[in-house]
Amino acid sequence: MSRHTQPKNTPLRSALRCATRLTLTLGLALSAQHTLAVGACGPLNNGYGPFDYRTQRSKLQIVETYHFDAGVESLQRGKSGHLGADLDYTLRASPNHARALMAMVRLSEREKNAQPRGANYTIDCYFDRAVRFAPNDPTVLTLYAVHLNKKGKKTEAIAQLETAEQHAGRSPNIAYNMGLVYLDLNDYENALKYAHIAYEGGFPLPGLRNMLKRAGKWREAEKQPAAAQNSPASTVPSTAGNDTK
Helix, strand or coil: CCCCCCCCCCHHHHHHHHHHHHHHHHHHHHHHHHHHHHHHHCCCCCCCCCCCCCCCHHHHHHHHHHHCCHHHHCCCCCCCCCHHHHHHHHHHHCCCCHHHHHHHHHHHHHHCCCCCCCCCCCHHHHHHHHHHHCCCCHHHHHHHHHHHHHCCCHHHHHHHHHHHHHHHCCCHHHHHHHHHHHHHCCCHHHHHHHHHHHHHCCCCCCHHHHHHHHCCCCCCCCCCCHHHHCCCCCCCCCCCCCCCC
16 A cells, blocks of 8 residues: 655745735735726626727717717707716717716716716716726826816826826826916926926916916926927817816
8 A cells, every 4th residue: 555645844835835825815806806996887898889089989970969969068958868878878888088078077067966867977987987998098087187186186186197198298288287286286396397388389278377477486488499399299189177267
């Protein structure tokens, strides 16, 4: 009869077992966290789409015809029911539909409700879905930053704008919003820096400049060499609100 001996429980074996258990535990924890996030804001798969608003607009014509006409976008009336339901349908077909995202934010603000009537998700979830679907879309990231800034989440807003800047390059709109956040943080040097970038790029709204003037922090930008002035600037659709300051 042959006898089988158990392997010795050496320190190396114990360390390997502990490392394996730790890896499995961490993996399960991360998986559970991801599942909870997706569960709260829903999966992205949809009966129609989802389609990228930047590159697949032709596939969204039928969606906009029946769920996102001028009346829905201006929040005057729903097309097929509640405004929130039409906007929700549009954002499920195209999570990064920038105009529908802005309309949903305005509806939420008007109703004073994080989840507008007829919508399946909260505003935070619609941004979560948009970023998951199109993490390199600078317009979505800028819209999300504006939303975070309104909620007082300045650090998170700057992080989103920095990511947007990485994808969009030199954008007057992103720079303007970056300047507003830094101004709220009383970081006047950075606010002035991004104000100069915005206005040199042709951004039309005077609010940031006026606020810096009232704070006694505005000064004109130093003259740049012609080569720097003629460098190409990336454009991102404006996401700044009405500027009357």
